[in-house]
Amino acid sequence: MGVVPTTTSSASVSSSAPSQRSLTLRKSLTALGFAVVMAICWRAAEVHPVELFSADTAAGLWKFLSGLFPPDLSASFLRTVLKATGQTLATAVAATILSIVMGLPLGILASATLWRRGILVEGARRGPGFFILSGLSSLTRALLGFIRAVPDILWAILFVTMVGLGSLAGTLALAVAYSGLVGRVYSDVFDTTDPRPLEALQSTGASRLQVFMRGVWPQALPNLIGYTLYSFECCVRAASVLGLVGAGGIGYEIGISMRLFEYGQGLTLILAFIGLLVLIDVASRRLRALSNRGAAKPRVGRRSQLRWILLTLAVVAGAGASFYFSGFTPEVFEENNVLKHATHFIGGMFPLEMGLGFISKLSGLLLQTFAIAFLGTLIGVCFGSVIALPATASLIFLEPDSTGHHGIAERSLRWLGFWVARLILNLLRAIPELLWVLVCILAIGIGPFAGTIAIGLHTAGALGKLYAEAMEEVPRRPIEALYAVGARPLQVFFRGIWPQAKPILRNYTLLRWESNLRVSTILGLVGGGGLGQAIYNNIQLGFYDRVATMILLIYALVVASDWFGHRLRASDMKNYMTLPPA
Amino acid sequence: MTYSVESVTKFYRQGHARVRALNGINLKFAPGEHVALLGHSGAGKSTLFRLLNATIRPSGGAVLFEGCDVGGMSGAEVRGMRRRIGTIYQQHNLVPSLTALENTLCGGLGRWSLAHTIRGIFRPHKSDMEKALNALESVGLADKRQARADELSGGQQQRVAIARALMQDPEVILADEPVASLDPGLADEIISLLTRLAAGSRRTLVISLHTVGIALERFPRAVSLRLGSVEFDGPSSEVHGERLRNLYAGGNLVSEQPTHGSGSHNNFKRIS
Numbered sequence: 001m002g003v004v005p006t007t008t009s010s011a012s013v014s015s016s017a018p019s020q021r022s023l024t025l026r027k028s029l030t031a032l033g034f035a036v037v038m039a040i041c042w043r044a045a046e047v048h049p050v051e052l053f054s055a056d057t058a059a060g061l062w063k064f065l066s067g068l069f070p071p072d073l074s075a076s077f078l079r080t081v082l083k084a085t086g087q088t089l090a091t092a093v094a095a096t097i098l099s100i101v102m103g104l105p106l107g108i109l110a111s112a113t114l115w116r117r118g119i120l121v122e123g124a125r126r127g128p129g130f131f132i133l134s135g136l137s138s139l140t141r142a143l144l145g146f147i148r149a150v151p152d153i154l155w156a157i158l159f160v161t162m163v164g165l166g167s168l169a170g171t172l173a174l175a176v177a178y179s180g181l182v183g184r185v186y187s188d189v190f191d192t193t194d195p196r197p198l199e200a201l202q203s204t205g206a207s208r209l210q211v212f213m214r215g216v217w218p219q220a221l222p223n224l225i226g227y228t229l230y231s232f233e234c235c236v237r238a239a240s241v242l243g244l245v246g247a248g249g250i251g252y253e254i255g256i257s258m259r260l261f262e263y264g265q266g267l268t269l270i271l272a273f274i275g276l277l278v279l280i281d282v283a284s285r286r287l288r289a290l291s292n293r294g295a296a297k298p299r300v301g302r303r304s305q306l307r308w309i310l311l312t313l314a315v316v317a318g319a320g321a322s323f324y325f326s327g328f329t330p331e332v333f334e335e336n337n338v339l340k341h342a343t344h345f346i347g348g349m350f351p352l353e354m355g356l357g358f359i360s361k362l363s364g365l366l367l368q369t370f371a372i373a374f375l376g377t378l379i380g381v382c383f384g385s386v387i388a389l390p391a392t393a394s395l396i397f398l399e400p401d402s403t404g405h406h407g408i409a410e411r412s413l414r415w416l417g418f419w420v421a422r423l424i425l426n427l428l429r430a431i432p433e434l435l436w437v438l439v440c441i442l443a444i445g446i447g448p449f450a451g452t453i454a455i456g457l458h459t460a461g462a463l464g465k466l467y468a469e470a471m472e473e474v475p476r477r478p479i480e481a482l483y484a485v486g487a488r489p490l491q492v493f494f495r496g497i498w499p500q501a502k503p504i505l506r507n508y509t510l511l512r513w514e515s516n517l518r519v520s521t522i523l524g525l526v527g528g529g530g531l532g533q534a535i536y537n538n539i540q541l542g543f544y545d546r547v548a549t550m551i552l553l554i555y556a557l558v559v560a561s562d563w564f565g566h567r568l569r570a571s572d573m574k575n576y577m578t579l580p581p582a
Numbered sequence: 583m584t585y586s587v588e589s590v591t592k593f594y595r596q597g598h599a600r601v602r603a604l605n606g607i608n609l610k611f612a613p614g615e616h617v618a619l620l621g622h623s624g625a626g627k628s629t630l631f632r633l634l635n636a637t638i639r640p641s642g643g644a645v646l647f648e649g650c651d652v653g654g655m656s657g658a659e660v661r662g663m664r665r666r667i668g669t670i671y672q673q674h675n676l677v678p679s680l681t682a683l684e685n686t687l688c689g690g691l692g693r694w695s696l697a698h699t700i701r702g703i704f705r706p707h708k709s710d711m712e713k714a715l716n717a718l719e720s721v722g723l724a725d726k727r728q729a730r731a732d733e734l735s736g737g738q739q740q741r742v743a744i745a746r747a748l749m750q751d752p753e754v755i756l757a758d759e760p761v762a763s764l765d766p767g768l769a770d771e772i773i774s775l776l777t778r779l780a781a782g783s784r785r786t787l788v789i790s791l792h793t794v795g796i797a798l799e800r801f802p803r804a805v806s807l808r809l810g811s812v813e814f815d816g817p818s819s820e821v822h823g824e825r826l827r828n829l830y831a832g833g834n835l836v837s838e839q840p841t842h843g844s845g846s847h848n849n850f851k852r853i854s
């Protein structure tokens with residue numbers, strides 16, 4: 001840390017002339033390739049910049065923006081909002097509990113340390129028992145990978161088809177999607193525990209499960225709690241969005257109000273959504289602090305034992321209520337004939353549709369999906385970095401103890417610019433891509449262009465915030481030195497901040513690109529083009545075999561992009577040691 | 583109960599290379615015997631211990647426990663055998679986030695059913711509790727029973743590991759450099775503790791040490807390993823003069839052997 005990394009390019013500049021020529025050649029080839037990709041994506045994503053400035057767009061946007069105000073705060077609607085918010089929260093809680101119940105055993109089974117390699121299995125006889133267990137463990141890991149690769153909203157639409165509209169579908173979808181995530185992360189946490197105490201435990205004659213309970217689990221617990229809280233936060237976010245495809249909760253109400261052009265109601269719902277997120281954020285921060293304190297002193301007195309019992313009762317009651325409100329009522333299962341629908345749906349998926357005509361149509365859709373992600377990321381990078389500059393405190397404000405100061409007018413102007421930029425970034429980021437799609441549709445109509453813009457807006461917020469934070473966290477010394485010699489802010493940026501922050505920004509951008517590729521596969525479920533649109537249509541038409549093929553395609557896409565991203569970042573890691581947060 | 587290794591060889595795979603850690607070793611331990619294992623770093627002491635408690639499998643030859651080939655045992659039989667052998671490692675014996683008492687209780691795992699284990703996590707059985715407290719008492723750590731293992735000093739951790747072995751109540755105690763990370767005074771204390779506890783109930787004790795003086799003084803039989811082979815096996819009183827000097831003279835030979843051992847397997851810490 002603190003050292004400006006030497007990049008490979010600066011190393012080759014200093015070498016002989018021919019290599020410099022080949023470098024220029026490579027640079028121009030890269031530029032050419034980029035232009036070609038741009039052109040192809042431009043066409044595939046049906047980009048029409050002119051449309052953005054047409055009268056229709058302006059009218060649509062104006063109608064939307066003016067419709068937002070005032071937000072609908074009538075008592076009857078507030079009751080609806082409250083119910084929807086409660087349902088979303090209940091869905092998230094129930095889904096998190098279910099995902100732990102399913103993910104934990106899967107995670108234990110998928111753990112390599114316990115069943116496949118390392119000191120715990122070195123001494124095992126390589127008999128059928130060992131091969132069955134290690135095979136099962138590998139299979140489980142692959143299954144978790146598959147569950148994880150299919151986006152949660154896709155699970156939602158599959159469950160909506162199986163069990164009908166409503167929050168039950170959402171809960172089941174999130175439970176499945178997050179069990180993949182939870183299982184995978186748990187097994188990774190298990191695999192990173194210190195193996196030496198495990199070896200010692202095994203040598204006492206403990207069985208594998210006993211070693212797990214007394215050796216792996218206590219070591220892993222703090223990480224498991226931290227990750228589970230994080231996954232719950234993500235689950236709340238997801239639960240709010242899933243409703244857009246009919247899975248109940250806030251999203252469902254937002255979808256309805258948009259369709260009825262009741263934008264005032266939409267704004268109220270979005271405010272409720274943001275309020276819920278803030279609430280969850282505060283709650284989980286307190287829980288985290290609590291669990292840290294709990295770990296510090298494990299002893300329990302009599303008084304606090306009573307408190308624990310009360311707490312447990314409250315948790316159980318809360319969980320029960322969550323299940324009830326998230327749609328797990330006995331009637332649902334009787335009325336909807338869930339099992340029959342589900343078998344019909346799953347039966348319809350096989351055999352997969354592999355006809356040549358369909359496959360060739362798929363490749364066109366795949367290109368479109370890729371194009372949406374590519375251009376969307378590009379838009380996000382451009383806007384994000386522009387807004388990030390005024391949102392970077394170290395560029396805008398002087399150090400409190402530095403020499404020289406701004407006048408009062410300039411200071412308040414800078415202050416205003418900073419907070420407006422932060423506000424815009426947070427707003428762009430807080431609203432999920434799928435909601436942005438709905439807004440974009442209002443302005444420019446259904447299609448891949450709307451999806452592209454939606455991704456661009458959300459990415460601008462997400463990346464802009466990360467960019468600003470990364471630039472603020474750059475080591476201070478070189479920057480102070482530059483200010484000391486009288487450099488202006490822009491000079492400080494190019495000479496002090498940019499070179500230091502570049503690798504981190506690059507990593508953030510790559511990660512965001514990967515996640516955008518995932519998202520672009522499902523934007524179509526609400527009208528944003530790409531593969532999702534085809535999935536939606538085929539589900540409506542009952543061509544489940546085609547749906548199954550497309551899900552497999554998404555899986556392949558995600559695996560491939562993970563692999564590339566991993567390799568890109570791995571080669572980066574050789575030069576830099578900074579890892580972005582997950 | 584007899585315990586022996588017969589022409590045991592062990593190769594480790596490292597990438598494409600094969601590292602030979604043990605090279606046709608023959609050893610026999612009589613019940614109740616106290617043996618000191620000597621040898622330079624990388625001689626194969628830890629490997630031998632891991633073979634003896636069936637943590638790893640020999641590449642050739644056999645480990646015999648009461649005449650049974652350990653390699654042919656089923657999983658349950660191996661666990662049954664491990665239960666009768668207590669192992670103390672150089673470091674990192676304990677689960678850091680459990681208390682000293684909980685770590686000690688773990689010595690009983692081999693005897694417990696899964697249900698008993700789960701119940702024991704929340705409310706240990708009374709007789710288990712008594713045993714564990716007795717074990718902690720006999721290593722002088724009764725007052726530290728509620729301290730987390732990672733809050734204990736190195737010597738205290740080693741004593742908890744011994745308490746766990748006592749809780750396990752094994753017929754054989756294997757101790758792989760149990761004092762290598764401790765200061766000399768403490769080392770002496772721990773070795774006395776081990777020999778006393780082993781002698782009290784006629785347990786076999788095999789211990790590897792880098793402090794030759796203590797080893798020869800306290801243990802009637804010495805075995806020295808060198809580059810994976812037994813160099814000397816006999817009464818400690820016969821180790822003197824030339825032999826004593828040879829014991830560690832080969833220490834530098836380690837570099838002739840591929841020494842890319844990783845982490846804990848290849849530590850060069852030594853008490854002089």
Ligand SMILES: Nc1ncnc2c1ncn2[C@@H]1O[C@H](COP(=O)(O)OP(=O)(O)OP(=O)(O)O)[C@@H](O)[C@H]1O
Pocket residue numbers: 594595596601602603621622623624625626627628629630839840841842843844847848849850
């Ligand atoms: N897991 C392993 N993988 C590969 N090689 C190993 C492994 N464990 C040990 N070795 C190698 O086997 C040889 C013997 O190692 P071992 O740990 O048994 O020596 P040791 O006598 O215990 O040494 P020390 O006194 O340093 O603990 C060494 O050359 C070591 O590098």
Ligand SMILES: [Mg+2]
Pocket residue numbers: 627628629758759847
């Ligand atoms: Mg060793």
